Amino acid sequence: MSTLNLGILAHVDAGKTSLTERLLHAAGVIDQPGSVDDGNTRTDTLELERRRGITIKSAVVSFDLGGVTVNLIDTPGHPDFIAEVERVLGVLDGAVLVISAVEGVQAQTRVLMRALRRLDIPTLIFVNKIDRRGADRERTLRGIREKLTRAIVPMGAVHKAGTAEAAFTPFAAHDAGFASAAIDVLADHDDAFLADYLEDEHAASPKRLRLGLAELTGRSLAHPVFFGSAITGAGVAELTDGIRELLPTTAEHAYQTADAAEPQDAPADPARGTVFKVERGPAGEKIAYLRMFSGAVHTRDRLTLHRAGTRHEGKVTAISVFERGADVRREAVTAGHIGKVWGLADVRIGDVVGEPDTPRRAHHFSPPTLETVVVPSRRAEKGALHAALAQLAEQDPLIDLRQDDVRQELYLSLYGEVQKEVIEATLAEEYGLEVGFRESTTIHIERPAGTGAALEAIKKGDNPFLATVGLRVEPGAIGSGVQFRLGVELGSMPYAFFKAVEDTVHETLRQGLHGWQVTDCVVTMTHSGYWPRQSHAHQRFDKSMSSTGADFRGVTPLVVIEALRGAGTKVYEPVHRFRLDLPADSLGPILPILTALRAVPQTSRLHGSACVVEGEVPAARVSALERQLPGLTGGEGVLEYEFDHYEEVRGEIPRRPRSDHNPLDRKEYLLHVQRRV
Incomplete structure (x- = not known):
């Protein structure tokens, strides 16, 4: 058998969880599809999820699909829980992006599609709710082409849209509706196909088109579009066939039998995987959700987990893997599978088993603002x-x-x-x-305005710490975060002291000169020095004449802040890109409001009696725009927005109160630290 780790993603209320229920029902995992409204769905297990009718935490459920083990991951659709979606993206082999046939492409839909394409995750599109009043196949396809991607291939026709009898009829491979769209997409991405087709139109045989579409879908260059209704089941069988035929799977290792008492010999590949979810069990114990990319993890293994340049260990005490709608205890979780792992007391989301080598774990969505x-x-x-x-x-x-x-x-x-x-x-x-x-x-955030350097040396000035630290702070590339580098020999002092400096640099930069986190900078250690472990003759170790990690942790904030003072910092505020859909006669009254909120309209388009305005607005002003919009547009205005970039603050600089011992005030800081020591 092979494995497919499949994500179901959508804007909130597009029908993502209902589609998950329908897929489980079609696979025979459940007798009847659950209902979001009734609060009895398989993946929304939290009481809060069932009461509110939204997905808050990602959930994993497994089923068999024609010899393929599908680990289906239902993700939140509400933008407030986009971080939960981000953690899932790095473990997916493929995805189904759900779009409502009534509302069409929405703000969150665009955010998700950009992330899926950026990560090259093979994606099918399922247009849901064709049975709902207002469903429109052609309008939805136009929206997908305009707002998401032009590389789509509709896979069938819709009949009686907007009624309870709505149905989806798949195109045969020789149908003109399928052939023309498939030819266009293949011609854009397959030079060999284009050359053959220009020479002989018969080169576009049904078989070649189908195989070519599967190949491009697997490379995330084409996106087949299916239509249906998760409530009535229309089109779900065709989507299921598309999942099996068009999305790539991972070959499975031999060990995975239900009654195996002991694992077979471990595969030659080293164990490598990532933790994408952590939850607490009934007794408060941590349970890690681990996606394996290669090798295997067995019960009683001692794992080394990597996290942001550090490593820690834990012993696996139990494992379960997902099978036919449930997680079942096993002795191992192997490549391609998702397992729940017990025993890792210090595990955190994002921890990596084996050497981390996949760039997919970087953030792909906006930070909290x-x-x-x-x-x-x-x-x-x-x-x-x-x-x-x-x-x-x-x-x-x-x-x-x-x-x-x-x-x-x-x-x-x-x-x-x-x-x-x-x-x-x-x-x-x-x-x-x-x-x-x-x-x-x-x-807000801070970024260095220039370059600054500072030095604290042992027994020089009023430095009470037995540590010499020199640092240089300079601007880094936008989006690079904080990079720490050594400008001194690594062997010039014990590694633990270097580590203490690096960790303290990152901690100190959480609050800059104005109280905001400092980012996009390079910090280089230019000087180092320490007093070796020593004591008076025939006596025990004497702290007063030997450097410790506490000395380096104590002096580093003073050096960081002094270097920042030399560099200076600028404060930046988050800015959202917005889209306003409103009646054309509302454009005049709303433009002065946008100006008052420091929004910058960049484009506006009229479509008959409707108007679309796009531009940028400070994140701090979005809630005010949301409050005023209904009154200005007679309740017909629709606002969509998403984080776009940070922009330098003009005028009065906002400050955030410090929450540490304030190394900006040297005297106050030394009083606190020395008293604590």
């Missing part, structure tokens, strides 16, 4: 709240839990207000904690 303070209803529960939020941060690292030690406040990064509501409900239901939130504020 909002921040809020979480306040417990009862002051005595601050400790319990911190512990609970730390566990939630394990499952969603991008919420970026940040503690202000000075004000004793807890900060979370967010994508939107719905995410805030979900966190509040989760804390109440799973941890028994009632909390409130302060008003969300926009997260």
